[in-house]
Amino acid sequence: xxxxxxxxxxxxxxxxxxDATAEVESGFAGFGLPESLLEALERCGYQQPSPIQxxxxxxxxxxxxxxxxxxxxTGKTAAFALPLLARIDLDARQPQVLVLAPTRELAIxxxxxxxxxxxxxxxxxxxALYGGSDFRDQIxxxxxxxxxxxxxxxxxxxxxxxxxxxVSGLHALVLDEADEMLRMGFIDDVQWVLExxxxxxxVVLFSATMPPEIxxxxxxxxxxxxxxxxxxxxxxxxxxxxRHILLPHHQKLGALLRVxxxxxxxxxxxxxxxxxxxxxxxxxLDAEGMACAVLNGDVPQSLRERTVERxxxxxxxxxxxxxxxxxxxxxxRIGLVINYDAPFDSEAYVHRIGRTGRAGREGDAILFLSxxxxxxxxxxxxxxxxxxxxxxxxxxxxxxxxxxxNLQQQLNDLLEQPVPQERQQEVALMEEIIQRLSRETEATPxxxxxxxLRLAQGDQPLLVVxxxxxAPRQGRQGERGERRQGRPNSSMERFRVExxxxxxxxxxxxxxxIANETGLDGRQIGKITIFDDHSTVDLPQGMPPQLMQSxxxxxxxxxxxxxxxxxxx
Ligand code: ADP
Ligand code: MG
Numbered sequence: 001x002x003x004x005x006x007x008x009x010x011x012x013x014x015x016x017x018x019d020a021t022a023e024v025e026s027g028f029a030g031f032g033l034p035e036s037l038l039e040a041l042e043r044c045g046y047q048q049p050s051p052i053q054x055x056x057x058x059x060x061x062x063x064x065x066x067x068x069x070x071x072x073x074t075g076k077t078a079a080f081a082l083p084l085l086a087r088i089d090l091d092a093r094q095p096q097v098l099v100l101a102p103t104r105e106l107a108i109x110x111x112x113x114x115x116x117x118x119x120x121x122x123x124x125x126x127x128a129l130y131g132g133s134d135f136r137d138q139i140x141x142x143x144x145x146x147x148x149x150x151x152x153x154x155x156x157x158x159x160x161x162x163x164x165x166x167v168s169g170l171h172a173l174v175l176d177e178a179d180e181m182l183r184m185g186f187i188d189d190v191q192w193v194l195e196x197x198x199x200x201x202x203v204v205l206f207s208a209t210m211p212p213e214i215x216x217x218x219x220x221x222x223x224x225x226x227x228x229x230x231x232x233x234x235x236x237x238x239x240x241x242x243r244h245i246l247l248p249h250h251q252k253l254g255a256l257l258r259v260x261x262x263x264x265x266x267x268x269x270x271x272x273x274x275x276x277x278x279x280x281x282x283x284x285l286d287a288e289g290m291a292c293a294v295l296n297g298d299v300p301q302s303l304r305e306r307t308v309e310r311x312x313x314x315x316x317x318x319x320x321x322x323x324x325x326x327x328x329x330x331x332x333r334i335g336l337v338i339n340y341d342a343p344f345d346s347e348a349y350v351h352r353i354g355r356t357g358r359a360g361r362e363g364d365a366i367l368f369l370s371x372x373x374x375x376x377x378x379x380x381x382x383x384x385x386x387x388x389x390x391x392x393x394x395x396x397x398x399x400x401x402x403x404x405x406n407l408q409q410q411l412n413d414l415l416e417q418p419v420p421q422e423r424q425q426e427v428a429l430m431e432e433i434i435q436r437l438s439r440e441t442e443a444t445p446x447x448x449x450x451x452x453l454r455l456a457q458g459d460q461p462l463l464v465v466x467x468x469x470x471a472p473r474q475g476r477q478g479e480r481g482e483r484r485q486g487r488p489n490s491s492m493e494r495f496r497v498e499x500x501x502x503x504x505x506x507x508x509x510x511x512x513x514i515a516n517e518t519g520l521d522g523r524q525i526g527k528i529t530i531f532d533d534h535s536t537v538d539l540p541q542g543m544p545p546q547l548m549q550s551x552x553x554x555x556x557x558x559x560x561x562x563x564x565x566x567x568x569x
Contacts, residue, residue, distance in 0.1 A: 028046065031061060040117050040121070046078070050078075051074070052070045052075055052079045052228060055228045055230070056068060056080065060079075063087070063202055064226045065222040065224065065226070066225050068229075069210060071382065071385050074230050078113065084174070084202075085117055092147070093147070094147070094166055095147065095167065096148070097170070099114075099148070100152070102153075102176075102177050102180035104131065104152055106177060107150050110128075114150065118148075125147055128150050128151060142164055153181065157189055160193070170201060171201050175206065175207075179208055203225075239357040240356055240364070242353065242365045242386065242388040243364070245259075245368055245391055248370060252340060253502070253504070255393045260285075263335070264406060266333060267314070267318075267334040267335060268317060268336045269329070269352075271343070272322060275296040281320045282294045292320060295319055295322070304325065311333075323343070326352075332361065334355050334358065335356060336364045337356045339365070346379055349380050399464050434448060491540060492526045492541060493565065495537050495564065496534055496536055496565075497510065497556075498533070498562040500530055500532050500534045505556055514537065517550055518547050520539070525537065526539065
């Protein structure tokens with residue numbers, strides 16, 4: 001191909017002057033990158049090199065091979081793109097840098113990053129080659145002359161075999177996300193590509209993990225590579241037990257209550273994507289009698305600080321927060337982080353779970369994922385470098401166990417606490433009662449203690465009330481104590497209303513609305529059971545049709561009851 005000035009190639013290649021950008025004081029200035037790259041970085045808003053960039057760029061500028069181990073989100077792309085771009089001969093319009101990426105999305109992403117970094121460099125052309133896009137269009141672009149090719153192994157090999165991708169001028173090959181390529185079965189392809197390259201070339205390999213196959217490739221094809229290992233927060237993450245729950249969206253609130261109950265005491269942060277969701281979740285927790293606070297962008301700074309203080313002191317246990325509001329939050333007593341909404345990306349996830357497991361403690365992190373969000377799991381696992389195990393919504397048995405443990409712990413704490421001055425007289429009188437009772441009734445100490453516990457517990461059942469039929473979701477106070485289980489008694493009929501757990505109704509709402517509309521006394525309204533999307537109510541037999549009619553339209557939590565008789569009850 002003739003190198004006549006078809007387009008803008010009249011511009012001379014950039015002259016590299018080491019100190020040209022001294023007054024900009026960019027952290028990138030010391031690497032000896034051309035001015036045009038520094039200018040592009042400034043446009044990107046990069047001020048300081050990330051750790052992997054700081055370690056890798058100088059080695060790559062020297063032309064060394066490099067083996068990098070780092071998780072996603074650490075800035076690997078610029079770590080290899082900048083030094084390789086700096087070494088490109090703009091006058092030679094043939095491929096000089098080849099980057100292989102495991103997926104089409106990643107190839108596009110990396111090529112776009114190259115383009116951003118090359119934005120101020122005239123005459124530099126980047127092309128992405130991946131399956132599914134027009135082959136002939138790719139050939140034309142290759143003919144017009146590109147210096148950087150980013151592609152998936154399959155398509156790149158096709159062009160190499162056809163001779164449409166000329167590799168004779170390649171002086172650098174990057175294997176990005178090499179362990180992903182291995183996982184996707186590309187490892188033999190990668191080997192093949194490596195064997196086709198000129199012997200004088202620089203090979204750069206990045207991988208989040210180092211399985212033996214990757215090590216073998218390094219040994220065979222890399223020459224005395226510089227090794228760079230970056231561990232982001234990994235030391236912290238190892239103390240955090242990470243799990244996920246797959247569940248449909250409408251079950252999240254119910255699952256949250258169960259997870260919180262099964263977790264027991266201690267500080268918890270719940271992450272939601274939007275301010276609106278933080279409020280909804282907090283209201284639901286409030287309704288369950290849990291002390292919680294909201295931390296989002298609408299909360300004024302002074303109040304935020306007070307909230308964090310209350311959390312530290314244990315006056316609040318549960319914080320519902322957005323990502324931004326909880327950035328950098330450092331509270332030792334956070335034992336559990338709940339990703340109520342999936343994080344935007346792996347970086348956000350790492351930040352979120354990093355709120356627990358602090359100061360050398362253990363922590364738990366639980367991620368709620370819908371089936372659609374499932375594919376996120378793998379990239380999050382790669383980002384943290386560990387598995388995120390599956391778990392189920394805690395069962396009644398687990399919640400009960402936690403309630404029993406709590407009770408035991410509370411008793412134990414009380415035994416160890418001295419009686420405060422102002423209560424001492426009262427306690428002395430209680431002691432007299434105990435002594436008198438044991439004299440008069442021959443009750444054993446155990447029997448006395450049990451009676452006291454039962455008295456303290458009151459009408460409220462200690463354990464979860466087992467749910468008949470399709471496991472309706474109820475909080476611990478979901479069922480009113482005085483409303484009995486089982487079939488409606490003979491004088492009652494069972495009805496169905498179209499509001500349920502997902503509308504966040506409580507039995508009290510239904511009692512109120514029905515009593516209000518029908519004039520029934522609250523005591524005449526029988527058992528109420530709340531299911532996900534509907535509820536059942538027992539009402540006295542023979543409700544007049546007009547009353548039923550008017551009940552149809554009654555709204556509870558902004559939804560019409562649409563009451564109907566359940567024949568099968
Ligand atoms: P990795 O390949 O390690 O997953 P990327 O190269 O995709 O990471 O970079 C992750 C994000 O960080 C990108 O949005 C990128 O623009 C940004 N980024 C990279 N380096 C810097 C830097 N030095 N300063 C600011 N942002 C950066
Ligand atoms: Mg990357």
